[in-house]
Amino acid sequence: MVVDKKTVKNVTNIIEGLGMNPNSESIGILEDIGTNSKVDAIREMTSRALVKRNEHDSLSVVITNKGKGINDMSTVVAMSTINELLSLTDKTEAMQILTDTVEQHSDEEVRDNARSVKALMALS
Amino acid sequence: MANLSIPSIRERLFNTSRHETTTQRSTNPFSASSFKGNVLTADVFESSTKQNQPVFTGKLKASALVGTISGIGEKFQNIINSVVGFGVRVKDSVVNGWNKLEGIEISFNPLKERMTSTYNSIKEIMGTSISDLMSTGISAKSVSKMEDMTAARNMLAEHVTAWESAV
Known part of the structure; x- marks a missing residue:
């Protein structure tokens, strides 16, 4: 079954709009619904919107949570999130969260991923 | 005798x-x-x-006939020349018309560029495309200004479910 263009466009616009919404509650909405979707494209769009927001809470969702953002099982979603992180003009907050994740996170896989992304961001 | x-x-x-x-x-x-x-x-x-x-002899009759024939030929030649001239004028008119059309078509290119630049300017000013404004769907700009987060959550959940059910 093929998704109609209108549905795709609506979901894209809602995720993009919530990423720009100044209300911090929008981050929770994106995390609960967007990053937990079974559709890779929705998870990818949500992760990118959270990275673009470039706030501590939004960046923490895609860096420190296992199975989300840079730790997603889908390579496309993970690479797309990393690419968005590398595209940030101000990487200060993202580097700080990556450093804390490498030093303090309980899951080894999450730490390794954070270390790799931090190395990439340092080189970029 | x-x-x-x-x-x-x-x-x-x-x-x-x-x-x-x-x-x-x-x-x-x-x-x-x-x-x-x-x-x-x-x-x-x-x-x-x-x-x-003058005595009208047989030779003169023949000569007159030949002259008449040659006169008819001249008239035919004149008719043909006028037809050819008309055709040439028609052809010139068509060619000139085509050239004018080409000129008009060329003169429309700046208008097209102007309209494109105007469209882009409007798009930049309004922050979204005209097609987005014309469509009845949800725009990112309207969602970014939403204050009712419950409604925003329900909206996202509804559309994500619609997408997931279609896959």
Whole structure:
């Protein structure tokens, strides 16, 4: 079954709009619904919107949570999130969260991923 | 009485110049017999105006016919020339019209560029495309200004579910 263009466009616009919404509650909405979707494209769009927001809470969702953002099982979603992180003009907050994740996170896989992304961001 | 001997007849048949000297200047049929031996020296039966009028012989008829034919050909040539001239004028008109059309088409290009730049300017000013404004769907700009987060959550959940159910 093929998704109609209108549905795709609506979901894209809602995720993009919530990423720009100044209300911090929008981050929770994106995390609960967007990053937990079974559709890779929705998870990818949500992760990118959270990275673009470039706030501590939004960046923490895609860096420190296992199975989300840079730790997603889908390579496309993970690479797309990393690419968005590398595209940030101000990487200060993202580097700080990556450093804390490498030093303090309980899951080894999450730490390794954070270390790799931090190395990439340092080189970029 | 006339001399009807064979030599005399032969002489009249084959050497006529000597006999015609007496009848050369006259067309009067009675001049040969004369009036009591006196030959008229002037052709009194011939009109003086008749000599001035051209005699319409067979050759003249043919010449007139040829002239008429050549005249008809000239008329045909004139007709053909006028038709050809008309065709040339039509062709020139069409060519000129085509050139004018090409000029008009070229003159429309700046208008197209102007319209494109205007469209882009409007798009930049409004932050979204005109197609987004025209469509009845949800725009990112409207969601970014939403204050009711419950409604935003329900909206996202509804559309994500619709997408997931379609996969």
